[in-house]
Amino acid sequence: MRILLVEDELGLGEAVQEHAASAGHAVDWMKTLEEAEHAAQSIAYHLVLLDLALPDGSGLDLLRGLRGRGDKVPVIILTARDRISDRIAGLNAGADDYLVKPFDLDELSARILAVTRRYAGDPNPVLRLGDLEIDQTARSVSVAGVQTELTAREWAVLELLMRRPGALVSKDRIEDALYAFGAEIESNAVEVYVSRLRKKLGREAIHTVRGLGYRLEP
Amino acid sequence: MRILLVEDELGLGEAVQEHAASAGHAVDWMKTLEEAEHAAQSIAYHLVLLDLALPDGSGLDLLRGLRGRGDKVPVIILTARDRISDRIAGLNAGADDYLVKPFDLDELSARILAVTRRYAGDPNPVLRLGDLEIDQTARSVSVAGVQTELTAREWAVLELLMRRPGALVSKDRIEDALYAFGAEIESNAVEVYVSRLRKKLGREAIHTVRGLGYRLEP
DNA sequence: GGAAGGCTGACAGCAAGCTGAACGCCGTTC
DNA sequence: GAACGGCGTTCAGCTTGCTGTCAGCCTTCC
Numbered sequence: 355m356r357i358l359l360v361e362d363e364l365g366l367g368e369a370v371q372e373h374a375a376s377a378g379h380a381v382d383w384m385k386t387l388e389e390a391e392h393a394a395q396s397i398a399y400h401l402v403l404l405d406l407a408l409p410d411g412s413g414l415d416l417l418r419g420l421r422g423r424g425d426k427v428p429v430i431i432l433t434a435r436d437r438i439s440d441r442i443a444g445l446n447a448g449a450d451d452y453l454v455k456p457f458d459l460d461e462l463s464a465r466i467l468a469v470t471r472r473y474a475g476d477p478n479p480v481l482r483l484g485d486l487e488i489d490q491t492a493r494s495v496s497v498a499g500v501q502t503e504l505t506a507r508e509w510a511v512l513e514l515l516m517r518r519p520g521a522l523v524s525k526d527r528i529e530d531a532l533y534a535f536g537a538e539i540e541s542n543a544v545e546v547y548v549s550r551l552r553k554k555l556g557r558e559a560i561h562t563v564r565g566l567g568y569r570l571e572p
Numbered sequence: 573m574r575i576l577l578v579e580d581e582l583g584l585g586e587a588v589q590e591h592a593a594s595a596g597h598a599v600d601w602m603k604t605l606e607e608a609e610h611a612a613q614s615i616a617y618h619l620v621l622l623d624l625a626l627p628d629g630s631g632l633d634l635l636r637g638l639r640g641r642g643d644k645v646p647v648i649i650l651t652a653r654d655r656i657s658d659r660i661a662g663l664n665a666g667a668d669d670y671l672v673k674p675f676d677l678d679e680l681s682a683r684i685l686a687v688t689r690r691y692a693g694d695p696n697p698v699l700r701l702g703d704l705e706i707d708q709t710a711r712s713v714s715v716a717g718v719q720t721e722l723t724a725r726e727w728a729v730l731e732l733l734m735r736r737p738g739a740l741v742s743k744d745r746i747e748d749a750l751y752a753f754g755a756e757i758e759s760n761a762v763e764v765y766v767s768r769l770r771k772k773l774g775r776e777a778i779h780t781v782r783g784l785g786y787r788l789e790p
Numbered sequence: 791g792g793a794a795g796g797c798t799g800a801c802a803g804c805a806a807g808c809t810g811a812a813c814g815c816c817g818t819t820c
Numbered sequence: 821g822a823a824c825g826g827c828g829t830t831c832a833g834c835t836t837g838c839t840g841t842c843a844g845c846c847t848t849c850c
Contacts, residue, residue, distance in 0.1 A: 445682040464663045505827060521709040541830050549809055564806065565724035566711060723838060759841050767798055
């Protein structure tokens with residue numbers, strides 16, 4: 355497995371690198387945000403171990419960048435014990451897990467195992483629903499063979515519905531995904547995006563369950 | 573979301589229940605392993621919050637039972653003991669996450685969000701009663717293979733009956749669930765919804781116990 | 791047979807949802 | 821720096837269909 359380790363503390367970084375390497379993983383160790391951003395954009399990692407407090411910025415920016423680009427690589431945050439708000443922010447930004455420093459290396463192994471197990475056997479990233487084709491890695495959508503472009507927000511909504519084709523997703527949930535956790539929105543933005551998606555994907559792709567939410571018809 | 577909370581500490585349990593309920597989740601709170609096992613086997617939960625130290629055994633047994641039956645419901649362990657070995661044992665037994673007591677309720681929310689987000693894409697838990705199929709994640713119902721849509725209120729009634737198939741639920745109880753506390757209702761609304769449900773689900777699905785309430789036939 | 795409880799079709803009112811349009815922000819182009 | 825285009829957000833007016841209510845009928849029990 356190829357792991358991106360982002361950590362500026364030398365002792366900890368070395369220990370993690372050594373431990374992971376001895377478990378058979380290839381570890382790229384970056385000590386600054388800039389290096390890490392560059393690495394994350396050029397290589398497809400299987401896992402990112404991310405320290406938040408970096409000399410040239412916050413690891414959260416890296417995480418947001420990843421998720422913003424639709425990269426679903428598992429991310430485990432490494433953080434000091436007294437930064438609960440950081441951890442929450444990290445999870446909300448799309449992290450999969452976190453570890454509180456100082457942590458046991460065996461625990462790190464267990465967490466790595468748990469996170470990657472979750473992602474193992476990832477099915478074909480191209481999702482087909484009727485004459486709708488959604489390629490999650492390429493972020494492209496085609497309807498009856500005709501490719502269509504989606505904007506970032508439109509994609510965010512579709513992505514949420516796609517996670518579970520057929521499952522009901524509440525409007526609140528979509529809102530939470532579109533906007534920062536707790537950020538109140540006082541408009542019908544979700545409805546607007548659903549409307550726009552329908553115009554692009556076909557009217558029947560997204561089903562409204564009045565008062566409850568929306569559902570991608572399988 | 574339907575959450576099974578397994579916790580014997582009254583203060584903590586109450587706080588968690590209240591917090592989750594105010595976030596719009598339906599929480600079933602069980603205080604012993606036995607109760608919890610029973611609940612976990614009869615209802616398809618979306619999430620289990622599991623205390624390990626219970627009066628009549630270890631929560632780990634419940635977790636192992638779930639995984640042994642192939643149940644992939646997300647499980648977050650709540651543990652008072654800040655012991656690495658416990659956490660590793662939990663993760664190895666198939667837990668998705670853990671929280672060390674005392675924990676911040678906002679952090680709990682964030683973890684719930686992260687865990688459930690992660691699981692989007694799992695097969696749906698479907699409850700079967702005769703030729704009636706109830707998909708809790710899609711909030712859809714099919715009778716003898718024919719899919720039917722339910723309205724929000726209809727679903728609310730069915731959900732209540734579903735909690736314990738075969739158990740009697742009083743009309744008052746349903747009324748309380750349908751309407752905000754104190755909201756007076758001066759009609760036979762419950763009867764109307766039962767009637768509407770029967771029209772959709774089939775006449776025999778809901779049994780009337782005259783003078784007492786209704787029961788979902790298992 | 792009478793009374794109480796339960797069932798259901800019909801309907802008006804209204805809240806939820808839809809969508810075209812407008813506007814501001816931001817990055818790009820010339 | 822001006823013009824432009826794309827995107828996100830908001831708003832208003834419109835449509836849709838859920839909801840509570842009621843009346844009249846049915847069922848059960850004594």
